[in-house]
Amino acid sequence: MYRLDPRYAPAPQAVLHTGWQAVASQLPDGPVVVAIDGPPSVDWSLLGDRLENELTGRGTPVTLLDIRSHYARPAHVRSRTEHPADADDPYFRRLADNPLDDLFEILPVSAPPTEGLLLVYGPGAALVEHDLLWYADVPKRYAEAAVGAGEPGVNLGLPGEKPDFRRLFYIDWPMLDQHRDALAHRLDAWLDMQSPDHPAWIDGAGLRATYAALARKPVRTRPYFNSTPWGGHWAQRELGFNPNCRNTALGYELIAPEAGILIGTGPEDQAEVPFQLLCVLEPLSVLGAEGHAQFGTSFPIRFDYLDTVGGGSLSVHCHPKESYMRERFGWAYTQHETYYLTLGSTDTKVFLGLREDADVDVFRKEVERAVTDGVPMDPEDHVLAFPAEQGRLFMIPAGTPHASGAGNLVLEISATPYLYSLRFYDWLRPGADGNPRPLPYEHGFANLETGRRGTAVARDLVQEPRTLREGTGWREEVIGALAEMFYEVRRFVLDAGAEATDDTQGRFHILNVVEGEGVTVHTAAGDRHELAYAETLTVPAAVGRYTLRATGVGPVRVVKALVR
DSSP states (O other), X not given: OOOSSOEEOOOTTXXXXXXXXXXXXXSOSSSEEXXXXXXXXXXXXXHHHHHHHHHHHTTOOEEEEEGGGGBOOHHHHHHHXXXXXXXXXXXXXXXXXXXXXXXXXXXXXXXXXXXXXXXXXXXXXXXXXXXXXXXEEOOHHHHHHHHHTTOTTOSTTOTTSOOOHHHIIIIIHHHHHHHHHHHGGGOSEEEEOSSTTSOEEEEHHHHHHHHHHHTTSOBOOXXXXXXXXXXXXXXXXXXXXXXXXXOBOEEEEEOTTTOEEEEXXXXXXXXXXEHHHHHHHSHHHHHHHHHHXXXXXXXXXXXXXXXXXXXXXXXXXXXXXXXXXXXXXXXSSOOOEEEEEEEOEEEEEEEEEEOTTOOHHHHHHHHHHHHHXXXXXXXXXXXXXXXXXXXXXXXXXXXXXXXXXXXXXXXEEEESOOSOOEEEEOTTOBXXXXXXXXXXXXXXXXXOOOSSBHHHHHHHHSOOOEEEEEEXXXXXXXXXXXXXXXXXXXXXXXXXXXXXXXXXXXXOEEEEEEESSEEEEEETTSOEEEEEBTOEEXXXXXXXXXXXXXXXXXXXXXXXXXXX
């Protein structure tokens, strides 16, 4: 059965506490300077007040220093963090690589108190000299929701100002991630603030020990679905996500920059910690030596769902080619994708690649008329449409126009970059705010792959499965491999009760059950992990040999992705 809250026990030496009284009890009486860093989406005022109340209640004097009051003026913050090349781009920003001290004119000096605690808190608090360092966090989905709701103060270094998604995605998150990752090896504690009245605290050494163990066994991140104008309802009906929302659209199975791992023993005794820290703290175990050399601590493959069952077609779009992604947007590798049809039919569609007779100039003129005058167009005049056959994989290298049609559940197996969708056409569909959705078609046409057309699209990008190896009751197939893409997609086909063996051989694997009840993953080290239909599992490079055992009464299919 699909788990909404996969959870892992902390290491034996880890200390996990919940509730303000228990959290405050982990602070000494002083004299000491405590820095609590984290993103703007944390309720910092509440954090300061609650800790002050708990500490003064036990007789410990507290002085509060809200680091946000020392930020430079907003105009200065913007001028330092926004790239000049972005001035005329209403859609995207280059990924910021600024250090967090760019938020300040002058950092405050934290004179050690003569008694009690000086509590320095807020984004950038770690830059002040301190004795103890905590990191307070809420998962990134909270910041997205806050920006969508128009809550002020969500953007980094701009307290009280109207929030902006572009700053959040392209400036705030890269800066905060870089800052957080640099602190990971020396944090004294992690504080999960997503339940403000019931925070969860885990000591830094215990967190690192927990992650050291998880980096050597299969692990599943906490999933969730968001809503968009095109979203469907499969995940609401089948998995129980967002029952009160208008739809389920993009399912975050494993999108490393936003994914979290639940550590604890139950829903009232758990902390959510970013998956990305697993790669930062244990890169060789997770990524392997070659993966670490190639991608650093960036986990390079993502698994997500595109739910259009009972919804609408996605926009017709492409993604930046590698040189454009690197030089214009600042991401070291680009957004090659694949679509695996977990659910589909011969009556639904996947749009993919240019027609043999496509005239790019005519395509552009029709896109421009749709944008400026609201004139509808038929994408199939320019882009091929394939039957969305269940179990079929469609390869989508950067620059290839594509979209999932309505009525599908797509498992998107892609390179991790996910913030640069260069839309050509969106069916004249308004966004959640009632305004036309943005169409950055100039970027799209600058990246459009015009060389692969017609029969070459079908030949190269809609591949037939090729058996790689097989045994009693099972086989492993290659279902998608392309020279220009750094990863490939395979599939295990297992009869009921069959067992298939595998070996990471120093490269991480990602698994997803696409048909059947599920599998049990057994490692050579003796670890065991259940994986149900529609669930995704990361098998770190350090795992080595493992076995898949089909569960249930029928056959099972498991998709696997790995860096080539």
